[in-house]
Amino acid sequence: MASQRYLVEGYSFPTKEEADRAAKELSKIQVLNQKIDPDQLSAIKALYVRAVDGKAFETEMGLNYLRSLQMHLVNEGAMAIDEKPLPINYCRGTMEDELIKVKEEYEVLMQDETDKAQAEVQKAKRELRASKKVQKNMTIAIIILIIMVAGMFGISFTGKNANILNYRNAIIEEYSEWEQELSEREAKIRQKEAELNMN
Secondary structure (H helix, E strand, C coil), X not given: CCCCCEXXXXXXXXCHHHHHHHHHHHHHHHHHHHHCCCCCHHHHHHHHHHHXXXXXXXXXXXXXXXXXXXXXXXXXXXXCCCCCCCCCHHHHHHHHHHHHHHHHHHHHHHHHHHHHHHHHHHHHHHHHHHHHHHHHHXXXXXXXXXXXXXXXXXXXXXXXXXXXXXXXXXXXXXXXXXXXXXXXXXXXXXXXXXXXXXX
């Protein structure tokens, strides 16, 4: 993705602040061009010296304007080329400061992204451990339930008590036992009656 650029009179600036500063310098240049007479070399030289000493211009636009004033004075013989050199170190320093600032912001951003990524990894690891623990507990619970169900079926098939699986057979057996007992008692009672009737 291309970063946004800000244009001022054919100059492209990386930040809005620099573009605003250049626009202010452009308006200064336009005012100065209206007021200054190119033939008054002493006024131009005074303006040039005051602007350089006061660091009135910092952008490329302003520095180019100072350079044009300097070359006009040198070409007209009003000033030697090395008499009042145009300092550009404060512009370069500003760019170096911006570069350092951008680098620091990048490092902070990268650290933030690294921290976020590490936090996500730690969260995923915790969730994985928790899900493994839940899975282990569920497996143990399922095994216990299977053992319990198998035990219940075993008890149901081998037990003598009536249950839902063998209740019919248990009731039939119980009634047949009662019937046999009743038959035996009846036989005993008849036998006793017969003995009593004989006596």
